[in-house]
Amino acid sequence: MAEVANKIFHIVGIRDAVDVSDKKIIPISEWKDRLYKFSRNKGAVIGLIFIIITIIFSIIGPSLTEYKYDAVNVSNQFFYPRIPGLEKLGVFDGSYKGHNSYNSYPDTYYLFGTDNLGRDLWTRVFLGTKISVYVAFMAVLIDMTIGIIIGVLCGYYGGWFDIIVQRILEVIQGIPTVIVVTLLMMILKPGLATITIALCFAGWINMSHLVRAQVIKIKENEFVLAAKTMGESDFKIIFKEILPNVFGQIIVMAMMSIPEAIFLEAYLSFLGLGIPDPMASLGSLINNGFNYMLLYPYMVIIPVVLFVLLMISFNLVADGLRDAFDATIGGA
Numbered sequence: 001m002a003e004v005a006n007k008i009f010h011i012v013g014i015r016d017a018v019d020v021s022d023k024k025i026i027p028i029s030e031w032k033d034r035l036y037k038f039s040r041n042k043g044a045v046i047g048l049i050f051i052i053i054t055i056i057f058s059i060i061g062p063s064l065t066e067y068k069y070d071a072v073n074v075s076n077q078f079f080y081p082r083i084p085g086l087e088k089l090g091v092f093d094g095s096y097k098g099h100n101s102y103n104s105y106p107d108t109y110y111l112f113g114t115d116n117l118g119r120d121l122w123t124r125v126f127l128g129t130k131i132s133v134y135v136a137f138m139a140v141l142i143d144m145t146i147g148i149i150i151g152v153l154c155g156y157y158g159g160w161f162d163i164i165v166q167r168i169l170e171v172i173q174g175i176p177t178v179i180v181v182t183l184l185m186m187i188l189k190p191g192l193a194t195i196t197i198a199l200c201f202a203g204w205i206n207m208s209h210l211v212r213a214q215v216i217k218i219k220e221n222e223f224v225l226a227a228k229t230m231g232e233s234d235f236k237i238i239f240k241e242i243l244p245n246v247f248g249q250i251i252v253m254a255m256m257s258i259p260e261a262i263f264l265e266a267y268l269s270f271l272g273l274g275i276p277d278p279m280a281s282l283g284s285l286i287n288n289g290f291n292y293m294l295l296y297p298y299m300v301i302i303p304v305v306l307f308v309l310l311m312i313s314f315n316l317v318a319d320g321l322r323d324a325f326d327a328t329i330g331g332a
Contacts, residue, residue, distance in 0.1 A: 034248070037324040044320020047313035054129060054310060061126030065111070069127045070278035073118035078296050081113040081121075113298050115288060119278075125303055128280040129310070135192065135281070136261035139199035140254050146200070147207025148250065152238055154208070155215030162212075173205050177264070185273045195274055199261055210253050214246040248325035255321055259314040266307060282307045 038044055062069060082094035094110075112121035150169075154162040181198040188194040218224065219242060227237050262282075268274040269283025270290075277284070282303050289300030 034324040038320050041320040041323060043316045044323075047316030047320070050309060050313045051317065054306070054313075055133060058126045058130035058133060061129075062123045065120060065122055067120035067123050069119065069123045069280065071119060073114075076110075076114050076118035077116055078292070079110050079114040079118075080296075081111060081298055081302075082109050083111055084109055112302050113296075115299060116292060121285075121299065121302065124280045125282075125285060125306065128282045128285050128303065129306060131192070131275055131279065131281045132262050132265055132283070132307075133310075135196055135199065135265050136258045138196045139203060139261040139265075140257045142196070142200045143204040143207050143257060144250065144254050145204075147204040148211050148243075150204070151208040151211025152215055152243070155212035156219060156234065156238060156242070158216075169205050169208065172201075177201065177203075178267075181264070181268060182273060185268065190274075190276045192275065195265060195268065198268075199264060203257060203261065207250070207253055207257070210249060211246060214249055215242055218242050218245050252318065252322045252325055255314065255318040259311045259318070262307075262311065262314070282310075 080094050081092045083092040086092045110120055110122065112125055115121055115124070150165060154165050180201050184198040184201065185194060188197070224237060224241050227241050232240075265274060265281060266283030266286065269281045270287040272284075272287065274283055275281045280288075285303040286300055286307065289296070289298075289303060293300045
């Protein structure tokens with residue numbers, strides 16, 4: 001029996017034992033762990049890459065052609081997209097159903113075609129993308145600033161100040177945003193500044209609710225009470241102890257607000273209440289192309305596709321950030 005047992009079982013000696021204490025355990029910082037979780041989300045990574053590429057093209061795209069966004073050339077109206085190299089294959093050669101055939105096309109290239117005034121759509125689409133993204137980022141930046149300040153003050157101090165502010169926010173939130181924005185656009189002069197102010201009217205309320213709820217939960221923790229016991233000022237407690245623990249939720253909320261701001265700006269521009277002509281945003285380009293959709297579908301298809309992909313990308317990145325900052329996801 002002993003011989004059989006020796007063949008089946010192996011007695012581990014001192015030399016065979018593994019000394020766990022000799023192994024070095026390298027700690028991973030919290031931000032590296034979140035970055036790792038985000039990088040494992042393929043959809044979020046693809047969305048982030050598309051957003052970066054789109055922003056780069058929105059900056060350098062208009063300078064890649066010789067045309068200006070406001071250059072009107074009536075003789076070049078409604079030219080279909082023509083791309084070098086593909087025209088010989090019968091694809092994107094400037095012709096569509098007999099309209100503007102290859103022979104009548106000027107000796108130049110319009111990569112996205114031209115609109116009803118003969119303006120280059122390549123330049124206008126990427127200019128409109130830059131304006132839409134700029135307005136959205138500015139609106140979210142202002143929303144974050146106002147929302148964080150109001151949320152921290154209400155959540156940290158509470159009392160009568162919190163009660164009064166919350167009642168005011170309920171009244172403001174009860175007013176439809178579209179009506180308020182429309183009235184502001186009718187009163188103020190149309191432009192980038194006006195539409196940014198209009199988008200910021202009520203967008204910060206959700207941010208303030210989020211920050212307020214997180215501050216109320218965190219301010220009762222032991223490390224905050226210890227800081228108060230040591231005589232730290234409220235300013236230091238808020239910025240050193242509370243805000244770093246809320247920063248993750250703020251980033252996720254801000255990223256989720258960007259597609260909402262882009263959609264609202266595009267909606268207003270589609271209704272004719274956005275960026276005035278000759279400047280353009282994705283919404284105004286969609287509105288203009290919608291009028292000629294049956295005969296010249298490229299005018300609406302190109303900005304719509306870019307708009308949809310941009311919205312999907314921002315939502316994918318927001319979902320990836322939410323999963324990365326969610327402490328309940330283990331090993332994801």
